[in-house]
Amino acid sequence: KQEVTQIPAALSVPEGENLVLNCSFTDSAIYNLQWFRQDPGKGLTSLLLIQSSQREQTSGRLNASLDKSSGRSTLYIAASQPGDSATYLCAVNWGGKLIFGQGTELSVKP
């Protein structure tokens, strides 16, 4: 069964810290992986897309890595800010279907 797991479920850090969110998946035959941000009651904002042939993608303070063989991806957030507080979702694309992890709820304290 194709499943996505995110650890930790919740994370609280002081402003300025660098942090890592983890995503693991059960079937390495993925097509791509997307990281999303979701604010309470809102839709999803796509942060980064990593194709199966890629190892990492960067956008500003965000860096996502992909190790397909071990079924893992990480989202690295540098110099966290209170505005980064949100739920971060990892979604794996298997055959055109996105399957989401449960998300990591991030709180960055001023």
Added chain:
Amino acid sequence: DTEVTQTPKHLVMGMTNKKSLKCEQHMGHRAMYWYKQKAKKPPELMFVYSYEKLSINESVPSRFSPECPNSSLLNLHLHALQPEDSALYLCASSQDVDSYNEQFFGPGTRLTVL
């Protein structure tokens, strides 16, 4: 324009009502999706349309009826819903259903069934 729009933002309906959710994109995307997201849960795929034809139905109850009148619009018709159908309904689009394409999401419609 990289925006997916959804209307209404909020909807409250009774179990005997008929209502529709609407989704629109003007990015020239040929694949459109409906997802359902319950509180504190991740989104779950409901339907996929490819080139205006239904290509995936994830065993969704018939009280949910999707429609794709043209390449820019996607509707979800609701009838005889149950209170457990209350959720955030998200629409997404991508260039096509080719697995390499990024999906873009709308803001969602918050549905409450009384």
